[in-house]
Amino acid sequence: MLGSDLQGGVSRRAGLYVHVPFCSSVCPYCDFAVTQAGESRRAQWERGLLDEAAMYADRGFEFDTVYFGGGTPSALKADRLARVVEGLQQGLWIDPGARFFIEVNPEDVGHDSVRAWRDCGFSSVSVGVQSLDDESLRFLGRRHTEEEARRSIEVLLGAGFDTVSLDLIFGLPGQTCSDWEGQLVEAVRLGVNHVSCYQLTFHDGTIFGKHRDAGLMMEMGEAPQADLYAMTHEILGAAGFEGYEVSNFALPGHRSAHNLKYWTGTPYLGLGPGAHSFDGVDTRWWNNRKVRLWQRDLDNGSPPVEGEESLTKRQRAFETLMLGMRTADGVDLAELERRFGTEVIGPNVDILHSLEAQGLIRRGEDLIAPTPQGMAVADALVRAIRIEEVVE
Numbered sequence: 535m536l537g538s539d540l541q542g543g544v545s546r547r548a549g550l551y552v553h554v555p556f557c558s559s560v561c562p563y564c565d566f567a568v569t570q571a572g573e574s575r576r577a578q579w580e581r582g583l584l585d586e587a588a589m590y591a592d593r594g595f596e597f598d599t600v601y602f603g604g605g606t607p608s609a610l611k612a613d614r615l616a617r618v619v620e621g622l623q624q625g626l627w628i629d630p631g632a633r634f635f636i637e638v639n640p641e642d643v644g645h646d647s648v649r650a651w652r653d654c655g656f657s658s659v660s661v662g663v664q665s666l667d668d669e670s671l672r673f674l675g676r677r678h679t680e681e682e683a684r685r686s687i688e689v690l691l692g693a694g695f696d697t698v699s700l701d702l703i704f705g706l707p708g709q710t711c712s713d714w715e716g717q718l719v720e721a722v723r724l725g726v727n728h729v730s731c732y733q734l735t736f737h738d739g740t741i742f743g744k745h746r747d748a749g750l751m752m753e754m755g756e757a758p759q760a761d762l763y764a765m766t767h768e769i770l771g772a773a774g775f776e777g778y779e780v781s782n783f784a785l786p787g788h789r790s791a792h793n794l795k796y797w798t799g800t801p802y803l804g805l806g807p808g809a810h811s812f813d814g815v816d817t818r819w820w821n822n823r824k825v826r827l828w829q830r831d832l833d834n835g836s837p838p839v840e841g842e843e844s845l846t847k848r849q850r851a852f853e854t855l856m857l858g859m860r861t862a863d864g865v866d867l868a869e870l871e872r873r874f875g876t877e878v879i880g881p882n883v884d885i886l887h888s889l890e891a892q893g894l895i896r897r898g899e900d901l902i903a904p905t906p907q908g909m910a911v912a913d914a915l916v917r918a919i920r921i922e923e924v925v926e
């Protein structure tokens with residue numbers, strides 16, 4: 535089964551995600567689908583990706599955002615990247631005005647590479663800086679220095695990208711509020727217009743996860759993490775950044791048009807190992823995570839889909855609530871009821887009142903949305919709200 539057709543076969547706006555699974559080395563905290571494979575595997579990936587795209591050519595997707603993530607898209611040679619972009623434009627229905635996003639690592643940023651990315655049509659760039667402090671970068675196993683990170687931002691800002699975003703990780707063991715404050719202040723000073731801040735997590739199976747299991751490392755406790763998160767809203771908010779999603783902060787006009795699709799139930803197609811897709815109605819599917827298995831399926835002429843799931847109305851209502859409560863825009867409850875036949879306010883009068891009194895949500899007519907304090911505990915907020923069974 536190759537994913538789902540779009541509703542009624544009619545074309546609908548969608549986002550296209552391309553997973554580039556290659557990295558020069560694997561960071562000790564990373565649990566993404568990545569490999570250090572060299573040029574011959576990259577050539578196979580290029581062919582496989584375009585074969586996979588061809589399988590979706592007549593599925594009714596009309597893409598207005600295209601996002602190259604990874605892995606490290608900037609680790610691809612410029613000519614390979616250009617061929618992939620061109621192949622996708624020829625093989626899929628990509629709007630001429632579509633916005634192209636690319637994730638890059640600081641060590642790959644130079645005047646030539648930046649020119650090549652601009653020539654490919656990328657207008658937004660997200661830089662995997664992770665920290666603006668050499669000691670933290672060494673701890674995170676990153677290959678760049680804080681000086682290279684700063685220089686990469688300067689080069690990108692000078693190259694005319696619409697949006698330059700910087701990724702930071704907080705909650706490193708022993709990190710203090712003043713360390714983190716310094717990072718945020720420096721991010722603002724550098725002049726980027728978007729910042730993503732992720733909490734360091736020790737995932738099972740990663741080197742950090744194994745160190746935790748062996749008692750060699752401890753994740754930061756919840757209370758200090760909450761303090762760092764509150765500080766993030768405070769400092770970036772004071773600099774004019776809106777915390778529009780749990781991990782994402784933007785100056786006006788710089789919200790990520792692609793990532794918003796994931797949070798608002800818009801269709802998206804993911805190509806490449808481990809990529810996920812959603813038809814915007816009730817079906818999602820995902821690819822084999824292992825590059826070898828993804829490639830093997832394509833070599834056999836089969837879609838590299840590992841699994842597919844049909845969501846019930848109750849699941850869709852819950853998911854809409856869960857994703858919406860991670861965003862500053864929140865959830866339109868009248869719309870939720872209209873789409874899924876589920877009423878939220880009636881069965882949750884007391885809990886909504888209590889969450890509002892605790893300053894965790896704000897309420898408007900037919901709207902609930904998390905406050906910055908609520909975003910810090912977004913998953914717990916959703917678990918507290920009851921979604922009634924829905925007659926399918």
Ligand code: SF4
Pocket residue numbers: 556557559560561564565566568604605606639662
């Ligand atoms: S560069 Fe990014 S994707 Fe690659 S291993 Fe490190 S964290 Fe993972």
